[in-house]
Amino acid sequence: MTDWTFIVVPLLVLPIVLLFRFIGCGIDNKATGNFFPPNPPTLPGYAETIRAESSVRAYWRLVDGASALIAADEKGFKDGEYVVNPLLPKEEPEKFGPDSEGSEAGTGDFLFLPQPGLIGSNPTAKCRFFNGGHVLVSQEQADKVLYTDEFTIEAWIEKGWQQNIKGYQYVLFSAGGFFRATFDEKPALHGFTVFAKVDASANHDSRWDVHFYTSGAVTRDPPGILPIVPEGTSHFAFIVKNVGSTKFWAIYVRGKITLSGTVQSYSLPMGAPLLIGVGERDPDPTTNPPKRFPLLSRIQDVVLHNRALSQEEIQSHVKLFS
Numbered sequence: 370m371t372d373w374t375f376i377v378v379p380l381l382v383l384p385i386v387l388l389f390r391f392i393g394c395g396i397d398n399k400a401t402g403n404f405f406p407p408n409p410p411t412l413p414g415y416a417e418t419i420r421a422e423s424s425v426r427a428y429w430r431l432v433d434g435a436s437a438l439i440a441a442d443e444k445g446f447k448d449g450e451y452v453v454n455p456l457l458p459k460e461e462p463e464k465f466g467p468d469s470e471g472s473e474a475g476t477g478d479f480l481f482l483p484q485p486g487l488i489g490s491n492p493t494a495k496c497r498f499f500n501g502g503h504v505l506v507s508q509e510q511a512d513k514v515l516y517t518d519e520f521t522i523e524a525w526i527e528k529g530w531q532q533n534i535k536g537y538q539y540v541l542f543s544a545g546g547f548f549r550a551t552f553d554e555k556p557a558l559h560g561f562t563v564f565a566k567v568d569a570s571a572n573h574d575s576r577w578d579v580h581f582y583t584s585g586a587v588t589r590d591p592p593g594i595l596p597i598v599p600e601g602t603s604h605f606a607f608i609v610k611n612v613g614s615t616k617f618w619a620i621y622v623r624g625k626i627t628l629s630g631t632v633q634s635y636s637l638p639m640g641a642p643l644l645i646g647v648g649e650r651d652p653d654p655t656t657n658p659p660k661r662f663p664l665l666s667r668i669q670d671v672v673l674h675n676r677a678l679s680q681e682e683i684q685s686h687v688k689l690f691s
Contacts, residue, residue, distance in 0.1 A: 414488075414490045414491050414689070415488045415490050415491060415670065415686075415689045416430060416443070416488075416491065416494075416670070418686075418689055419670070419672055419686070420443055420444065422674075424521075424674040424675055424676050424678070425444050425672055425673070425674055425675075426444065426446055426515075426517070426520075426673045426674060426675045427442045427444055427446040427447050427506070427515070427672075427673045428442060428443045428444045428670075428671075428672050428673075429441070429442055429443075429449055429504065429506070429645070429670075429671045429672075430443055430494065430669065430670050430671075431496050431497065431504065431645075431668060431669050431670070431671060432486065432494040432495060432496055432669060433451070435479075435481050435497075437451060438450065438451055439451070440504045440506075440645075447506055447507075447515060448506075449504040449505060449506040449643075449645070450504065450505045450506075450507070451479070451502065451504060452502060452503050452504070452505050453477055453478045453479075453502050454475075454477035454478075454501055454502060454503070454647075454660050455477050456474070456475070456476060456477050456501070457472065457474060457475040457476075457477055457501040457647075457660055457661065457663050458472075458474055459471075459472065459473060459474035460472040460661065462534075462535070462536030462537070463536070465650065470536050470537065470538040470566065470662070471534060471536045471537040471538070472537065472538065472661040472662050472663070473530060473532050473534075473537055473539070473663065473665060474501075474663075475500050475501025475502075475647075475663030475665060476500050476501050477500070477501040477502060478500055478501060478502040479497040479498060479499060479500060479502040480497065480498035480500050481495070481497055481498070482498055482667070484667075486669060487525040487526075487527055487602050487667060487668075487669040487670070488525060488669065488670060489602075490689065494669075496667050496668065496669035497667065498529060498665075498666070498667050499645075499646035499647070499663065499664040499665065499666060499667070499668055500663065500665060501647065501660070501663040501665075502646065502647075503644055503645060503646040503647035503660065503663075503664075504644070504645035504646060504671075505642055505643075505644060506642055506643040506644075506645070507642045508546075508639075508640055508641060508642055508643075514639070515643060515673070516544070516637045516638060516639070517637075517675045517676070518611065518637065519608075519609055519610050519611055519675075519676050519677045520608070520609055520673065520674060520675060520676065520677065521606060521607070521608045521609075521672075521673075521674040521676065521677055521678045521683075522542055522563075522606070522607050522671070522672070522673050522674070523604065523605060523606035523607070523621075523671070523672050523674075523678075523683070523686065524541070524604075524605055524668055524669070524670060524671040524672070525602060525603070525604055525605075525668070525669045525670050526541065526602075526603060526605055526666055526667065526668050526669075527601065527602045527603075527666060527667040527668075528565075528575065528598050528599070528600060528601075528603075528666050529664075529665050529666040529667060530575070530664075530665040530666065532567070533567050533573040533574075533575065534567055534573070535567055535568070535569050535573055536566070536567065537566065537567045538564050538565070538566045538648070538661075538662040539564060539565045539566070539575070539662055539663065539664050539665055539666065540562060540563070540564040540644070540646070540647055540648035540661075540662040540663075540664060541563045541564060541565065541605070541645070541646070541664060541668070542561075542562070542563040542607070542643065542644070542645060543560075543562045543563075543564075543643075543644040543647070543648045543649060544560040544561055544562070544638040544641050544642070544643050544644070545558050545559070545560040545561075545562065545582055545638055545641055545649065546558070546559050546560050546637075546638035546639050546640045546641025547559075547640075547641075548639055548640055550583075550584055550636050552584065553584050557584045558582040558584075559582055559583060559584070559636035559637065559638050559639070559641075560581075560582050560636075560637070560638030560641055561579060561580065561581050561582065561609075561638070562579065562580045562582075562648060563577070563578075563579050563607050563620075564577075564578055564579075564580075564648065564662060565577055565578070565598045566578055566595075568595070574597050574598075575597065575598040576595035576596060576597055576598060577595060577596045577597075577598060577605070577620050577622065577627070577628065578590065578591075578595055579591065579607065579618065579620065581618075581632050582636075582638075583632075583636055584636070588632055591628065591630040592630065593628055593629075593630070594628075595628060596620060596622050596627030596628050597622075598622075599622065599623065603622060603623050604621075604622070604623055604624060604683075604686065604687045605620070605621070605622060606620070606621040606678070606683045606686075607619075607620055607621075608621070608677040608678060609677060610677035612631065614633075615631045615632065615633055616631060616632045617629065617630075617631050617677075618630060618631070618632065621680065621683050623687060624680070624683055624684040624686075624687035624688075625680075626680060643673075645668065645671055646663065646664040646668060647660045647661070647662060647663050647664065648660065648661050648662035649661065
């Protein structure tokens, strides 16, 4: 072997040795300071986060299949029932009196549109279009009292009605119970209804509103400008909170407080079901009142909390959208 071979061969071998050492450390994932970093942790999705919150009393995702009869409660508190009605006819405003609202027609069932779900982080969980069909969450079990003194109810909604006729209503949540309260002479209506209605403006905007029922009396049209129902997907939340001897309530749209007020006297709708996606006409404890005010929209992830959430908590849910 020539003298130059003793010089060149080691120089050729050295890079190869160093290369194997470098690769070996990289695979070991220690000596190189994570040359191949591990996969980033997967953040919990919307449903996982909601299920983990201690305030959640019931959680109806409403992504059950088309053949489902049960609206599953993912907290296990109280399942709902998908109810299909006969055709809900169109009703002109004031048909049932000078203060009665109009109701758009609905086929009485649900539609399953070829669209992604309303939650951006989980678009494959598809929801249904409420076309007069509704969800009924009953309260026939004494140990399953649905409503608490303070509460929050929230949902994701995509507005679907197109009529924009002045005076028409579209009910999101309806909870009206007949019973005799402390100062009632006879059983009377107690509870609340959350709905959208078309106003008298030039654009005929749809706006969120709430009615409270106490001993049969109705608290209507709270002071302030009612919040517009946005186009597209939006988050909606309604809270009721004790403030001294009164009840403070507020509506949040897309995480922002848009309307609030107080109610001097308000009774929980004890014994009443929760209706999602439709209302009732002239409730009567001795009859089966016909349904009105179909929502005509897609709705998903209805959550009932046992306390009034803060604005920060509501905003955190909105941020989980995508």
